[in-house]
Amino acid sequence: LWPLYQALSRPMAPVRAVVELGGSAPRRFLTYAICQPALAAGFDGPQVLxxxxxxxxxxxxxxxxxxxxxxxxxxxxxxxxxxxxxxxxSILADGF
Incomplete structure (x- = not known):
């Protein structure tokens, strides 16, 4: 669910999102994520992001x-x- 993983599914497209961490006192954060191709092991190497x-x-x-x-x-x-x-x-859920 984190924007980092959304960015991996759409390389070169920046993702901005507000996220809220759960818990007894939820906290909000502004996130910016981006994914770029990296140089692989030569022309025939696998795609690396x-x-x-x-x-x-x-x-x-x-x-x-x-x-x-x-x-x-x-x-x-x-x-x-x-x-x-x-x-x-979750180990925090009822029933465990």
Whole structure:
């Protein structure tokens, strides 16, 4: 869900997004991400892409009026129950 991974799916197209980290006190951040091709091992080498993301905390910049994208640090410790991108159960969920 992080913009860094969105940038990897569309090289050379910058991604700006407001993200919100879940938890008891949700925090918002402004992010900028970009992906660029890197030099591979010669002309016949595999395609290599490199991505970078800048994360600016709310309060240090004015957040644009974008709906925040809910994100987490890791599925195992993310408190969001209805995440469409969950890859493994959370140890914080009820029933464990």
């Amino acid at each position: 490199e991505a970078a993301m800048l994360i600016l905390p709310e309060g240090t910049v004015d957040l644009p009026r974008l709906a925040p994208q809910p994100v987490g640090t890791s599925c195992r410790i993310c408190p969001r129950r209805d995440c469409v991108a969950r890859r493994e159960p």
